[in-house]
Amino acid sequence: MGRSPCCDKVGLKKGPWTPEEDQKLLAYIEEHGHGSWRGLPAKAGLQRCGKSCRLRWSNYLRPDIKRGKFTLQEEQTIIQLHALLGNRWSAIATHLPKRTDNEIKNYWNTHLKKRLAKMGIDPVTHKPKNDALLSGDGHCNKNAANLSHMAQWESARLEAEARLVRQSKLRSASSIHQAQINQEFSSTSSSAHKQVGPTRCLDVLKAWNGGGANWAAAGDMESPTSTLSSTAGAAAEMRWNFTDVANNSSDLSKEENNNSNSLLITDYDTSSLLTSSQVWASSGAVHNKGEDDDNASFMEKFTDLLLGANKNTAAAATTALIGDDDEALGNVGEDETDHDLDVVGGCNNGVVDCFEGDKNYWDSILNLVTSSPSRSPEL
DNA sequence: AACGACCGCAACCGCGCACGA
DNA sequence: CTCGTGCGCGGTTGCGGTCGT
Numbered sequence: 001m002g003r004s005p006c007c008d009k010v011g012l013k014k015g016p017w018t019p020e021e022d023q024k025l026l027a028y029i030e031e032h033g034h035g036s037w038r039g040l041p042a043k044a045g046l047q048r049c050g051k052s053c054r055l056r057w058s059n060y061l062r063p064d065i066k067r068g069k070f071t072l073q074e075e076q077t078i079i080q081l082h083a084l085l086g087n088r089w090s091a092i093a094t095h096l097p098k099r100t101d102n103e104i105k106n107y108w109n110t111h112l113k114k115r116l117a118k119m120g121i122d123p124v125t126h127k128p129k130n131d132a133l134l135s136g137d138g139h140c141n142k143n144a145a146n147l148s149h150m151a152q153w154e155s156a157r158l159e160a161e162a163r164l165v166r167q168s169k170l171r172s173a174s175s176i177h178q179a180q181i182n183q184e185f186s187s188t189s190s191s192a193h194k195q196v197g198p199t200r201c202l203d204v205l206k207a208w209n210g211g212g213a214n215w216a217a218a219g220d221m222e223s224p225t226s227t228l229s230s231t232a233g234a235a236a237e238m239r240w241n242f243t244d245v246a247n248n249s250s251d252l253s254k255e256e257n258n259n260s261n262s263l264l265i266t267d268y269d270t271s272s273l274l275t276s277s278q279v280w281a282s283s284g285a286v287h288n289k290g291e292d293d294d295n296a297s298f299m300e301k302f303t304d305l306l307l308g309a310n311k312n313t314a315a316a317a318t319t320a321l322i323g324d325d326d327e328a329l330g331n332v333g334e335d336e337t338d339h340d341l342d343v344v345g346g347c348n349n350g351v352v353d354c355f356e357g358d359k360n361y362w363d364s365i366l367n368l369v370t371s372s373p374s375r376s377p378e379l
Numbered sequence: 380a381a382c383g384a385c386c387g388c389a390a391c392c393g394c395g396c397a398c399g400a
Numbered sequence: 401c402t403c404g405t406g407c408g409c410g411g412t413t414g415c416g417g418t419c420g421t
Contacts, residue, residue: 016389016415038406054407055390090409102389105410110387384420391413400404 013047017056021046025053026061059102066098070107078104078112083126 013021028044034057037050046053059065070078074096081092089101089108096104113123121128 014391036406051392051407052390058408059389087410101409106388109411382421384418386418387416389413389415392411394409394411396406396408398404398406400402 011047012041012049012052014052017060021048022056022061025056029057029061055102059100062100064098065100067103070099070111074099075112078108079116079126082108082112082123 024044024046028040032043034040034054037054040046040050040053041048044053048056077095078092081095085091087105089105093099093101093104108123116123116126
């Protein structure tokens with residue numbers, strides 16, 4: 001039973017759109033809205049199929065589209081979200097409001113993918129391609145060691161992701177109860193954010209999870225934002241793992257890892273978005289001076305953003321990493337007295353006020369994941 | 380200047396999901 | 401519950417422009 005074509009292709013024009021066609025489409029949509037795409041071309045006097053019209057509108061004619069070069073922040077956002085979401089371009093596009101999924105997809109395929117590959121990062125898995133580096137000379141050994149740590153972190157990340165997907169698949173019908181728990185958790189964690197910052201948030205996760213041995217189990221606090229909660233659990237686990245990794249790396253590059261820790265601790269919500277590429281950048285592992293200028297320049301900017309000049313700038317750097325959502329991380333420089341932060345990362349700035357914004361940002365990302373579960377990776 | 384190789388982007392194609400009958 | 405339809409998504413293609421020889 002074949003699928004009927006989306007439209008009668010006989011006599012319909014294909015290929016590039018002319019200015020006249022654009023004008024017709026624009027005028028029609030401005031006056032009537034697009035309504036049913038199938039019926040639109042006839043009403044608008046276009047010899048196109050509805051699908052073609054929809055594509056032209058959504059990828060080119062829509063008034064809220066920003067065109068032109070991608071900024072560094074946009075690039076970073078794309079990389080982060082790609083690490084989290086994979087090739088779900090529409091989901092990624094919702095976090096770059098003025099960019100279309102098609103544009104992001106093209107940019108990834110033509111620029112970012114190649115750039116990551118050049119940097120030794122597998123653009124599909126965001127894992128380091130460390131075979132070659134592991135067999136290097138003394139200079140490379142440091143990198144290789146770092147890569148090993150990064151691979152550990154990446155592995156933990158993937159495991160956490162896999163687990164949360166499994167969890168979400170195993171979820172069953174206790175939605176009312178879960179919703180209550182979720183609601184309760186939301187208010188609890190929200191106030192916890194205001195009070196003491198990220199460490200307390202982890203405590204909340206641990207508490208809900210009965211001790212924190214299984215981070216992903218925090219994802220049981222779910223529905224209607226089930227994946228959100230699951231991913232929050234994974235985020236906590238990932239963050240924890242990365243802390244270990246960063247600490248383990250301290251004998252290799254202390255100054256870099258001090259800053260890495262600062263970044264990590266400062267940024268509760270976005271920490272889980274730090275992909276291997278960024279982790280690498282922060283460790284300096286992939287900043288090969290021998291690479292071409294473009295590549296080196298990219299990595300320098302990237303690394304600068306991640307490391308920051310001091311502890312305070314870590315938060316700002318993280319803000320930059322998140323891209324357009326400038327308000328997501330809030331103020332830098334507020335007092336923060338939670339000693340846990342001092343113990344773990346030595347960064348005690350810019351943590352408190354940002355959490356509400358952080359939470360919103362993170363929630364929106366996770367909602368995004370939740371919004372199209374069918375596209376989730378299959379296990 | 381001419382030609383071929385490469386690159387970037389707009390557009391197309393086909394699959395799968397959502398939803399209504 | 402099944403089927404048909406519309407739409408959205410990701411993958412792919414093809415064309416025009418740019419670069420290198």
